[in-house]
Amino acid sequence: MxxxxxxxxxxxxxxxxxxxxxxxxxxxxxxxxxxxxxxxxxxxxxxxxxxxxxxxxxxxxxxxxxxxxxxQKPTVELADQLPHPEIEPNEKTAQELSECLEPMIQLLPENYRDAIILSEIKGLTQKEVAKSQGISLSGAKSRVQRGRALLKTMLSDCCQLEFDHSGRLCDYERKDGVCGAC
CATH class of the missing domain: 1.10.1740.10 (RNA polymerase sigma factor, region 2, helix turn helix motif)
Known part of the structure; x- marks a missing residue:
């Protein structure tokens, strides 16, 4: 055998x-x-x-x-048209505020604006931001952090923000006559 x-x-x-x-x-x-x-x-x-x-x-x-x-996993045939999922209130609030952020980003000083656009909108890593701007990694990190801080200040000057217990944005209210950016 x-x-x-x-x-x-x-x-x-x-x-x-x-x-x-x-x-x-x-x-x-x-x-x-x-x-x-x-x-x-x-x-x-x-x-x-x-x-x-x-x-x-x-x-x-x-x-x-x-x-x-x-x-053995069953396959499910999808319909031609899928229904759009309902947007949760937190997501809707964030989506509305994101529309305000675009004009605010344009008001940032050029070096911060470019760093924010590259990292937050285009999704580049801070290392890639540094390379594309011809600066050091710590310089790119500083620009992104300062740009974020400026945007946060602009947003809080424009709107009263409300956060839930875990720090997520849950609601906002515009301050009358203060905001000229959005």
């Missing part, structure tokens, strides 16, 4: 029980067991440490079980 046959005899019952404890359908669990031994047979030459044979076989079995369940 060859090596694969001996391993089949030694581990077949234990692996079948292992697979059956996770997959209730006997036919499918037997198919998975066959798949495990096929993978064992083809991959046995690559096993370098014989002492890890048992754990290697059980890992193959675990992966085969996972593959089976992944393949």
């Amino acid at each position: 060859n090596r694969s046959g001996k391993l089949w005899q030694e581990y077949r019952t234990k692996l079948r029980a292992f697979i059956r404890s996770r997959v209730s359908d006997e036919t499918i669990s037997d198919d998975i067991l066959q798949d495990v031994f096929l993978k064992m047979h083809t991959g046995l030459v690559s096993l370098k440490d014989e002492t890890k044979l048992k754990s290697w076989l059980y890992q193959i079995a675990r992966n085969a079980i996972i593959d089976y369940f992944r393949s």
Whole structure:
């Protein structure tokens, strides 16, 4: 009897029980067991440490079980037109205020404005901002932080901001006649 046959005899019952404890359908669990031994047979030459044979076989079995369940995930056909999700009040408030921020960004000094546009609007990292502006990383960080601070001051001069217990913006109210930016 060859090596694969001996391993089949030694581990077949234990692996079948292992697979059956996770997959209730006997036919499918037997198919998975066959798949495990096929993978064992083809991959046995690559096993370098014989002492890890048992754990290697059980890992193959675990992966085969996972593959089976992944393949069983139902697919759902999507409608041609998906409904737009309702915007939560916090998101709506943030969206409204973001429209005010655009003109405020234009009022920033050029070096802060450029740093804010690159980092906050275009999504560049501060390292990329530094490279594009030809300044050091600490210089880029300073410009972004100072730009943010100036925007925060402008916004708080324009509007009364209200935050929830976790510090997220939940509401705002414009201060009459103060804001000329938005």
